[in-house]
Amino acid sequence: MPLPTMTHSCSFLLPSPSHPPADPADAVSYAVVVLNQRLPRFAPLLWTRAQLRVCADGGANRVFDGMPELLPGEDPDEVRHRYKPDAIKGDMDSIRPEVKEYYSNLGAQIVDESHDQDTTDLHKCISFIIRNPPGPDNSNLCILVLGALGGRFDHEMGNINVLYRFSSIRIILLSDDSSIFLLPRTHSHEIRVDASIEGPHCGLIPMGAPSSSSTTTGLRWNLDNTSMSYGGLVSTSNIVDEEKVTVTSDTDLIWTISLRNHA
Numbered sequence: 001m002p003l004p005t006m007t008h009s010c011s012f013l014l015p016s017p018s019h020p021p022a023d024p025a026d027a028v029s030y031a032v033v034v035l036n037q038r039l040p041r042f043a044p045l046l047w048t049r050a051q052l053r054v055c056a057d058g059g060a061n062r063v064f065d066g067m068p069e070l071l072p073g074e075d076p077d078e079v080r081h082r083y084k085p086d087a088i089k090g091d092m093d094s095i096r097p098e099v100k101e102y103y104s105n106l107g108a109q110i111v112d113e114s115h116d117q118d119t120t121d122l123h124k125c126i127s128f129i130i131r132n133p134p135g136p137d138n139s140n141l142c143i144l145v146l147g148a149l150g151g152r153f154d155h156e157m158g159n160i161n162v163l164y165r166f167s168s169i170r171i172i173l174l175s176d177d178s179s180i181f182l183l184p185r186t187h188s189h190e191i192r193v194d195a196s197i198e199g200p201h202c203g204l205i206p207m208g209a210p211s212s213s214s215t216t217t218g219l220r221w222n223l224d225n226t227s228m229s230y231g232g233l234v235s236t237s238n239i240v241d242e243e244k245v246t247v248t249s250d251t252d253l254i255w256t257i258s259l260r261n262h263a
Helices: 043-049 059-070 076-082 097-105 121-131 153-165
Strands: 005-009 029-034 052-056 087-090 109-112 141-146 170-174 178-183 188-192 198-205 211-217 226-228 235-239 244-249 253-259
Touching: 005 178, 029 043, 029 059, 029 121, 043 059, 043 141, 052 059, 052 121, 059 076, 059 097, 087 121, 097 109, 121 141, 121 153, 153 170, 153 178, 188 253, 198 244, 244 253
Parallel strands: 005 188, 029 052, 029 141, 052 087, 087 109, 141 170
Antiparallel strands: 170 178, 178 253, 188 244, 198 235, 198 253, 211 226, 211 244
16 A cells, blocks of 8 residues: 655745645644754744744844844844744743843743753754644644754754654754755655755755665655665765655655755
């Protein structure tokens, strides 16, 4: 019996949706999580696109400082007022007191979970969004994570681990240079690539477990029932050759694709 197909795209990076869904029930509900790394250049666009915005602890400092820097032609106070998080969540060891007070006075929900040292701030934010989805439910939810890459390597690995912990939720890790998300083995995958904003470099990484059989179409160097593992073959520095890439695998894979600087 064929696997159900899951479709992916980075269309949220385009200035406006190219084709609104014919059925409103098919509309994607976006949530944005901001972690404690420099904001990518497209942060204002994604913030505006999202229906729910959550800062993870020191991510609030990044919004407070970084949004005015990304919008230099506008009044900084007006920018800070407009780009207010709906919630700030984490163990509160990184957020500056004046930033916490500023957003609290604007009505942002402050959720101190310093008692929980077993999960990362991103994990806490994802759990919060799932309990408070921006749409009618979690079926069409997509969570965009800014600042998940760069900085300390253990933080990056913790953020990638969250993709596996919440494998049934669409979560996309974003930096200025890359987009990363999980391809669960429970589905076959169709990745729609827009060459104006992403590619051509891409990779398929068997991070959770070795793959005995992975197959792709649409890449320069396709996999054909190929085995992949650390210590063996890993499909890095591949090239997207077509607008549609398909992937099936017997294990969960990480997909990554480069983002173009003018996105």
